[in-house]
Amino acid sequence: MTPLRPDPDTTPLLLAARQLPSPRIPVWFMRQAGRSLPEYRAVRGEGTILDAISDPDRAAEITLQPVRRYGVDAAILFSDIVTPIWAGGFGIDIAAGIGPVCEQPFASASDLDRLRPLDPSTDLAFQTRTVQLLVHELTPKGVPLIGFAGAPFTLASYLIEGRPSREYAKVKALMHADPTLWHRLCDRLADYAIATLGAQVEAGASAIQLFDSWAGALRPEHYQEFVLPHSRRIMEAMAGLGVPRIHFGINTAELLPLMADAGAEVVGVDWRTPLSVARDRTGGRVALQGNLDPALVLAPWSVLEREIVRVLDDNAGHPGHIFNLGHGVLPQSDPEQLARVVELVHRR
């Protein structure tokens, strides 16, 4: 019988997550699947991305495409942070070229009823099936599968604003005007994250990433009061499962120590903060993931190469480093360039 997961003592991503020396620097890319790949466009199909996500054969195939093409050190489940909310029937969709949209955004306590408790065995059965298909393919190849969920702040931003936002004005207004309702909403969203992450790990995911992409919109005191307790509860619920936990956001230079406090083994760093600075700020408590500017993938190879080396030099050979972009692959990226990134990082 094949084991459920790759060996944590020989798998680069799982070693680096524990800050242990690895035979090579692990590398994968956020949004490595998706529109930058012609093979994705070929199987994506018409309809919304949620149709592709909820079809296990298609979702598994899309997840595997970048692993085959690039030889990256991890696969990430093809899904979205709003998938569990959609599965729970809140009334959310993903509009092409826009992102998550709600026709009736979250506005008052009565909207909490639209976030009923999730039952993973039925609501997320498609996701469990996808993870099982993937683990069956990936584990014999020694490639770990990363499961993920959206963190309460980032999910709340879509539910309250009703669409992607720059200012988060409505989110912040609700948070400060009605802290009790804010915390009740985040409690429900944390339950969603715990349910989906727990189901992914149970089905064989080897690591989990909590995406709090937009939490950097807050000052540290507000992050600490309104966000940290909920993200910490999610991290604590995952603590006993024996898989490394990655905590990610952008614009988080001032939040890095607090994000490490939430309890992850790995903290994601965007390109604005040098890894050496991030390591100082987190006091060496966590491994770091990042942090090449995704726009540099669009630059000529000579420039890209220099900047990859800069990231690696800045890490100075520290074993607690998972190479990644500081945020997701841009859709207009050339896959050939990403292949060269992997090749260079692996050669070092």
Ligand code: CP3
């Ligand atoms: O390869 C992977 O990284 C796995 C797939 C993945 C998707 N969404 C698929 C997707 C992951 C990890 C996500 C997470 C996600 N979704 C986040 C956190 C990561 C981040 O970028 O900070 C966020 C904020 C979302 C919300 C969301 N979903 C946005 C902002 C968009 C983009 C809208 C657009 O079209 O530009 C989506 C849609 C989406 N999710 C796409 C993909 C591949 C693109 C739509 C498509 O291909 O039809």
